[in-house]
Amino acid sequence: MVKMLLQISYETRDMLLKRYLKVETCLKCSLCAFKDGYGCYISNYGIGVDGAKFSALDTYTYHVFSAKEPVKNPNLWLCVSCHRCHEICPYDVSPKDVVEALKAAAFEGGYAPDLIRGEISNVLSTSFAFPIVQSQQVQRSKLGLPVLENVGLEDLAKIAKRTGLEDKLAMLGRKEGR
Numbered sequence: 772m773v774k775m776l777l778q779i780s781y782e783t784r785d786m787l788l789k790r791y792l793k794v795e796t797c798l799k800c801s802l803c804a805f806k807d808g809y810g811c812y813i814s815n816y817g818i819g820v821d822g823a824k825f826s827a828l829d830t831y832t833y834h835v836f837s838a839k840e841p842v843k844n845p846n847l848w849l850c851v852s853c854h855r856c857h858e859i860c861p862y863d864v865s866p867k868d869v870v871e872a873l874k875a876a877a878f879e880g881g882y883a884p885d886l887i888r889g890e891i892s893n894v895l896s897t898s899f900a901f902p903i904v905q906s907q908q909v910q911r912s913k914l915g916l917p918v919l920e921n922v923g924l925e926d927l928a929k930i931a932k933r934t935g936l937e938d939k940l941a942m943l944g945r946k947e948g949r
Contacts, residue, residue, distance in 0.1 A: 797836070797864045803856035804830035811856050819846035832856060832866045835873065842877035848884055850874075881943050888943060895931055895940075897921050 804814030805827055813831040818824060823846055825831050831849065838844045847870065856866040877883055890900050897903070898921045908918055931937040 796862050797832070797866075798862060799833060800861070801827045801830055802859050802861060803832050803864075803866055809855060810859065812851060812853060813846075813849045820849065821845050832870075835870060836866075841873050842880050842882050845884065847873055847877060848887060878939065883943070888940065891936070892940060895927050895937075896924075898923050898927060 802810070804810040804825070811831050813819075814825045816825070819831075819834065821844075823829075823834055825834060831846065835841050835844055835847050835850075841847060850867065850870045852867055852871065854867055857868070860866065874883075878887070893902060894900055899919070903919050911918065928937075931940075
C-alpha cells in the first residue's frame with residue numbers, strides 16, 4: 772500500500788490545525804481502522820450513512836478528514852468515541868479528538884442531525900439520552916431494579932446555560948422554524 776500524507780482543505784482546517792497540528796501528519800497507514808481486527812468500528816462495518824464504502828484505502832477517518840466539507844458530512848456522526856483510533860495511531864494523530872472538534876463545529880454551524888439535537892434536548896429535559904418508557908420501568912421492577920428517575924435536571928440546566936448550549940439549541944430551533 773502506498774502511504775501518503777493526508778491533505779485537508781476546508782473552512783475549519785485552520786481551527787483544526789491550531790488545536791490538532793498532528794492531523795496532517797496522518798500517513799494513511801490504515802492502522803486506526805484495521806489493526807489486527809481492533810480498529811475503528813465504523814471502518815470495519817464498511818458502509819456510511821450516505822452509502823460511502825469504507826476500506827483500508829478509504830477508512831472512516833480519511834473519509835471524514837478529507838471530505839470537502841466535513842462538518843456537513845453525515846458520516847461524521849457515526850463515530851462512537853471508542854478511542855480505538857487514538858490508542859492505535861503510531862503517529863499520535865488522535866483522530867477521535869479531531870472528529871469531536873469537527874462535530875462541535877458542525878453543531879455550531881447547525882449541521883447536527885435532528886437525532887443528535889433531539890438526544891441533547893432529551894438529556895436536558897429528562898436526564899436520559901433516550902426516552903424512558905413505561906415498559907422499561909415495568910421490566911426493571913420485575914428484575915428488582917430501582918425505577919429510573921429524572922435526576923440532576925437543575926444541574927444540567929445550569930451547565931447548558933453556562934456553556935451556551937441552551938442558546939445554541941434555541942438558535943438551531945429558530946433556524947429551522949421549530
